Amino acid sequence: MAGIIAPSILSADYTNLERDVKLVESAGAEYLHIDVMDGNFVPSISYGPGWVKQLRPETKMVLDVHLMVMNPEKIVDEFADAGADIIGVHVEATPHIHRALQMIKNKGVKAEVVINPGTPVLAIESVLDMVDQVLVMTVNPGFGGQKFLPSAIEKIAQLKAIREELGYNFDIEIDGGVNNETITAAFEAGANVFVAGSYVYDKVDPAAKITTLKDLTK
Ligand SMILES: O=C(CO)[C@@H](O)[C@H](O)COP(=O)(O)O
Numbered sequence: 001m002a003g004i005i006a007p008s009i010l011s012a013d014y015t016n017l018e019r020d021v022k023l024v025e026s027a028g029a030e031y032l033h034i035d036v037m038d039g040n041f042v043p044s045i046s047y048g049p050g051w052v053k054q055l056r057p058e059t060k061m062v063l064d065v066h067l068m069v070m071n072p073e074k075i076v077d078e079f080a081d082a083g084a085d086i087i088g089v090h091v092e093a094t095p096h097i098h099r100a101l102q103m104i105k106n107k108g109v110k111a112e113v114v115i116n117p118g119t120p121v122l123a124i125e126s127v128l129d130m131v132d133q134v135l136v137m138t139v140n141p142g143f144g145g146q147k148f149l150p151s152a153i154e155k156i157a158q159l160k161a162i163r164e165e166l167g168y169n170f171d172i173e174i175d176g177g178v179n180n181e182t183i184t185a186a187f188e189a190g191a192n193v194f195v196a197g198s199y200v201y202d203k204v205d206p207a208a209k210i211t212t213l214k215d216l217t218k
């Protein structure tokens with residue numbers, strides 16, 4: 001099965017947001033990646049649940065919400081009610097990762113655990129049986145347009161091996177610095193969901209970029 005491409009709206013043109021959403025949807029992107037930043041877990045501030053609620057009726061794409069916020073358990077219900085399909089929470093952002101994931105599942109939303117480049121797979125082993133998706137950050141979170149960190153490849157391979165050994169079911173997503181050159185090693189290691197922001201939206205022809213990424217993950 002071809003890889004799932006998740007354009008990151010963080011790199012879109014906010015004065016032409018509707019155009020940029022429709023553009024990637026008609027190009028075949030299945031997910032739309034939404035980076036929520038609180039100015040605390042990461043330095044930037046982006047959007048909140050009200051913004052996701054407004055976006056929801058504008059697209060049929062799966063809304064893949066990446067919460068870069070401290071203590072996400074305080075806000076996951078609001079994002080679920082706003083229409084998120086997948087909600088990702090960082091293991092580094094809460095002492096209550098199990099509770100945060102359980103809350104997401106209780107809302108009938110797909111639950112994702114996220115690890116930073118400095119966090120080993122070991123840190124999430126005890127919740128791998130309950131998640132629908134694992135996000136391996138391939139840059140330090142907070143900004144678009146950073147360089148892909150190849151140290152993530154080994155973590156993807158580890159997750160794939162654990163999934164096979166224990167019969168789990170999660171997808172493996174990567175996020176940060178994904179482009180036509182970096183995607184192949186991650187795909188070969190076992191990733192199947194690919195966030196791409198600046199590669200898709202910067203410069204020219206987002207639709208062609210999505211086709212290229214899909215072709216590289218067949
Ligand atoms: O979560 C983040 C950054 O913190 C990402 O989702 C970025 O938006 C990806 O942007 P590119 O690295 O693809 O430009």
Ligand SMILES: [Fe+2]
Pocket residue numbers: 008033034035066175195
């Ligand atoms: Fe992200």
